[in-house]
Amino acid sequence: MKVALIGFGNAGGKVADELLNYQQHTGRGLFRYMLAVNAARSDLARLDRISDDDQILIGQTDERVKGHGVGADPELGAEVTRRDRHEVERALDDVPVYEVDAFLVVAGLGGGTGSGGAPVLAESLRKMYDEPVYGLGILPSADEGGRASFNAARSLQSFVDATDNLLLFDNDAWRGYQDSVGDGYRRTNQELATRIGALLSAGNLDGTDVSENVMDASDIRRTLNTGGVSSIAYAEEGLERETENAQGLLAKFRGNGSNLDVDTAKKVSGVVRKAVQSRLTCPAEIESAERSLIVVSGPPAELSRKGLESARSWLEAQTNSIEVLAGDDPRKSADKLAAVVLLSNVTDVPRVDNLQDQAVDAADNIESQRETRDEEIENLIRDDDGALDPI
Structure with a gap:
């Protein structure tokens, strides 16, 4: 984008x-x-x-x-x-x-x-x-x-x-x-x-591979067009040693039903769950999100369509919404597998509720202090009997 x-x-x-x-x-x-x-x-x-x-x-x-x-x-x-x-x-x-x-x-x-x-x-x-x-x-x-x-x-x-x-x-x-x-x-x-x-970074054509599960600016815009407030989740994992040493060899075995393919799918799904279950940019109840978007980034050998599908199904269940988009962002030179999850129009945000309560209290204190201060100033500058006139 x-x-x-x-x-x-x-x-x-x-x-x-x-x-x-x-x-x-x-x-x-x-x-x-x-x-x-x-x-x-x-x-x-x-x-x-x-x-x-x-x-x-x-x-x-x-x-x-x-x-x-x-x-x-x-x-x-x-x-x-x-x-x-x-x-x-x-x-x-x-x-x-x-x-x-x-x-x-x-x-x-x-x-x-x-x-x-x-x-x-x-x-x-x-x-x-x-x-x-x-x-x-x-x-x-x-x-x-x-x-x-x-x-x-x-x-x-x-x-x-x-x-x-x-x-x-x-x-x-x-x-x-x-x-x-x-x-x-x-x-x-x-x-x-x-x-x-x-x-x-999702969908940007900046010298990287074109994603098999295409995610682009229109998907981000669609997720955000709910209005309201949103929060972002993120997590990352280190690469498998085999990926670091021989990404090209691994890629040849992808999609053959091998244990490697199963493990990669689990890792992709796992990093998405880890993201959502860790700190959000602003803590919120994820089930209150109207729409969500998942982007998983890393070397092509570490990405998995099955893993994305599993992660999307899991997030649909967590948010009780079918409005979940998912895609990957292949990066040959990446040194980690990372997942970013956008939770759009979250409505249960305790921090915002607390902030509003604090603000109401602060407004009451400001008004009370202003009234008290005016009275104290009058008492300070005027004599008790009112015998003195200002110049």
Whole structure:
């Protein structure tokens, strides 16, 4: 799948940067266009792979911003995005529309620029182009505080409404207890890039073998056209020693009913089950998914049509849905067997429910503190008897 990639805000820019690193590292041509949008000049300066020519600083003429960010205020982020929208749209004139299958807008939902501005941009893109616009939203971890949860819960509603589908990644589920803040986010960004990259790679004709079980951009789009929010599962396994030493010899024996063929089918089915039963990008009850898609990638000798059929039947039973597509992605030089599973329009997502509860509590606290604060200020600056008049 060929994508126009837009990183919005600090977290969105860093994830987009890591997605480009994945592309460069794997040699897969996924992104036909890239852009980083931010209200903070310092955040743009920290990007390693998105060039200066592919960056836009918004809010420069706003006296509250002036290149220093929006101070975790999503309403200000949305406002400066609307004000500078035409500047962003001019940059989008360079998108090679006939070469892209979709737009992907990436943003962290706990801050200000991305949480407020990304939904505004996504809505504009849907009006301008016929291609679907997908979002990738990063939920904040609990240690980022109540304000981040409050912002994320509000942004989530807007981002879902503004996109054809919103892929979710939950930092809380992926941050390790031993991670420093910087190392933790770098590692989770890499994990996220691996999963998004593996999904988008399906069906790309980039020098690899053509899949026997063809999976292409239209299958991804069909799976995602449910709307709502989605989550991604991923797992990988090492190769068999025989595959590493003699892939060509193994291939000659495929399809003869041999034990080798049976073992390969079991391994393919097993890695798909392992993916679904491990951590999703955002934990969710898989039976709540409306549609699903399976892509298994690896050397041709490690792929199995029977294994895919078995995995698809198993996932149909788990999700209680026949809307499950499955295909493979042959990679002669691959050093592992990997499975990525897209679960589209999941409706039972405990993290989102908790986020909304936290946001409601935060909103009540904000209002209560505001009322108390106003009273305390009055008590501080005015004398008890009212004998003093202000100048």
